[in-house]
Amino acid sequence: MKLWTIVKSQSEISDDQKNRIKALYEGVFLQPQVSGIATVSANKVPLLHLKRKVGTNWEYSSNLTSVYLNILHKIATAGTTFKVKNALLTGVGKGSICVEVVKGLFSGGAHIVITTSRHNRSTVEYYQSIFQTFGSRGSALTVVPFNQDSKQDVEALNGREIDGIDNKSELAHCIMLTNLLRILGAVKGKQASRQFLTCPTQVILPLSPNHGLFGNDSLYSDSKISLETLFQRWTSESWGEYLSLTGAVIGWTRGTTLMGLTNIIAHKLKSYGIRTFSAKEMAFNILGLMHPLLFSITQDEPIWADLNGGMDRLPDLAEITTRIQSSLMKESDLRRAIAHDNATDYKILNGVDAECLIQTVDVLPHANFRFKFPDLETQETLINVTKLCDLIDLEKVMVVTGSGEAGPWGNSRTRWEMEA
Known part of the structure; x- marks a missing residue:
């Protein structure tokens, strides 16, 4: 530890250099203390x-x-x-x-x-x-x-x-x-x-x-x-x-x-x-x-x-x-009971709403789906599609329109995947 103390006290050595020196000699710094x-x-x-x-x-x-x-x-x-x-x-x-x-x-x-x-x-x-x-x-x-x-x-x-x-x-x-x-x-x-x-x-x-x-x-x-x-x-x-x-x-x-x-x-x-x-x-x-x-x-x-x-x-x-295990269990039960009594007293003296200020809230991650706009075909690739004319009956074609919606199947794009 004395070597690392000397290195750390040198102001002319940058933090990056100190970190590299510590990484090189970490085994020396952490060697057992011998009495x-x-x-x-x-x-x-x-x-x-x-x-x-x-x-x-x-x-x-x-x-x-x-x-x-x-x-x-x-x-x-x-x-x-x-x-x-x-x-x-x-x-x-x-x-x-x-x-x-x-x-x-x-x-x-x-x-x-x-x-x-x-x-x-x-x-x-x-x-x-x-x-x-x-x-x-x-x-x-x-x-x-x-x-x-x-x-x-x-x-x-x-x-x-x-x-x-x-x-x-x-x-x-x-x-x-x-x-x-x-x-x-x-x-x-x-x-x-x-x-x-x-x-x-x-x-x-x-x-x-x-x-x-x-x-x-x-x-x-x-x-x-x-x-x-x-x-x-x-x-x-x-x-x-x-x-x-x-x-x-x-x-x-x-x-x-x-x-x-x-x-x-x-x-x-x-x-x-x-x-x-x-x-x-x-x-x-x-x-x-x-x-x-x-x-x-x-x-x-x-x-x-x-x-x-x-x-x-x-x-x-x-x-x-x-x-020892029995003693620790009794001590744990005692501390749990004391904490419960303290919480009850605090709620009575300061009101129910005051207790919410000291309670921790677990923040869980939410889904963050991102659906990018689909890649459209270029004009060059659409030149030869004219030969597909009259190949299907348009009366039987399902058409889904609309954008910016939110429903059971998500937005318009995911609804299209489900319905079509």
Whole structure:
């Protein structure tokens, strides 16, 4: 912001030049505000931390967490690069975290392959607009049609209890677990067929702290828990040398399609010690996991990135969210009643007509049809019409005359179209 303040204060620079300078360095002006490197201790666990496997359990690692936080600090201040990197992303829908991840990868110069089940013009133009805005040198975009049996983030995924599991729930389970494993198997097969033994593919697994905390989430939590078995299979099966695993436990992310309905209660959760994230903040945390330093570590052992912001520390999260929603509903009803009473008092004291002065009026657009005068034939084109004489019976010809009229069919021209 200091650079832009200096540029803006120069009176000899025109407004047009200032706008062009701001457009060129907009990414610099809007870079995150960095307050300093966070200190990590073994006693206090940060809201963003990494775990490593000790025996059969995942335990907090202060060393890995310190490396991760230093990486985030470095990316925020100096940036990073994803040059010559290829990324395959699924689930890149509007309003998702993946969209923000795509923007970061484009800015770093990566080649991104995006899969979509709706390979039409509007979808491709949407991804193209992102690439045109955030694409940098060396970056590339490939959009391929891919049907993962998905419909708008699994239509009506939430809202099903254990006795209400239906075909949509089974479809969601297939998308989030079975077909995801098939994708990983296909990648491993390509790696093995080409004998890529020294360049494993990094896999960011989308995990969730919701292990039934909210309730009414059908097979969602079961699918996420089942993904955790991949960490055991990484060592027990033969594909570990082709794929490196990083599990990202996604926290409460505001504004996404999945969590959009809960935005109203997100700010209240801070009083309970929970950290909520915007889609850009969560994407920034995930991009930090793709740093070359952490990637080199995942080639030796899987990493568990706990990005849930403390959600797992509240065992009664469902009760808390219900209580917050009830409180907000009561407050809304109270404010609505107060506003209604104030409006009634104002009408009594000032009269009914006075209330009209403070009411908003919705102005709706009206039709504005314009019918130009029809193009008339020129004299040259009418020379040869004499041969049409006496070809029709004039007694049976319908003639409509008049101009400047307004009727059920509009003006004289539109009435002619209807009647003749």
